[in-house]
Amino acid sequence: MRTTARRIWLLLATVASLGISPALAADADHGADLARRWCAGCHLVSSSQTQASADVPSFASVARKPDFSPEKLAFFLLDPHPKMPNFPLSRTEAADIAAYIASLRK
Template sequence: MRQHLRRICLLLAVASSFCMSSALAADADHGADLAKRWCASCHVVANGQATASADVPSFASVARKPDFSPERLAFFLLDPHPKMPNFPLSRTEAGDIAAYIGSLR
């Protein structure tokens, strides 16, 4: 009986973990839309973009950095450095933008 109960608990834990990670998965397509709306005035955010500031890295160059991590980038976007405008990003939006940048690798 105990072994059966343990299996059920393990199955429920795995299933809930899978559902939570799927529900919380970042949306790179939404991140691309946000980047084009909020970031493209300074950064090159997509191929074919004609203008951007020369003083900031393109999203593709950010993605190619050897220490790139979507999680770290999302955290950074929630508390940007002083040179960046203060965009009120939600955690989901920051994760989506970071996922988009990660997709450019």
């Protein structure tokens, strides 16, 4: 029992220290702005966008993946993928973009 409680505590402490409060605090509208500014060159970031790079996943398809979660995505964005230029995304910005992508899930 004690170890379980300790693990939960550690997990909470880690989440808190990263400043990513799960989805609640994130601002999807701000995330949409950021996505249009920084990601639209390669990704289809919204359904109104008609052109992007051919072999780059659209944000809608990212959102529909079965294992999608805004928390995981926000973590992913703090460590950009190799083919992506290194964006200086703050934790808040990463969470906002993740919240925006999560909003495409419907």
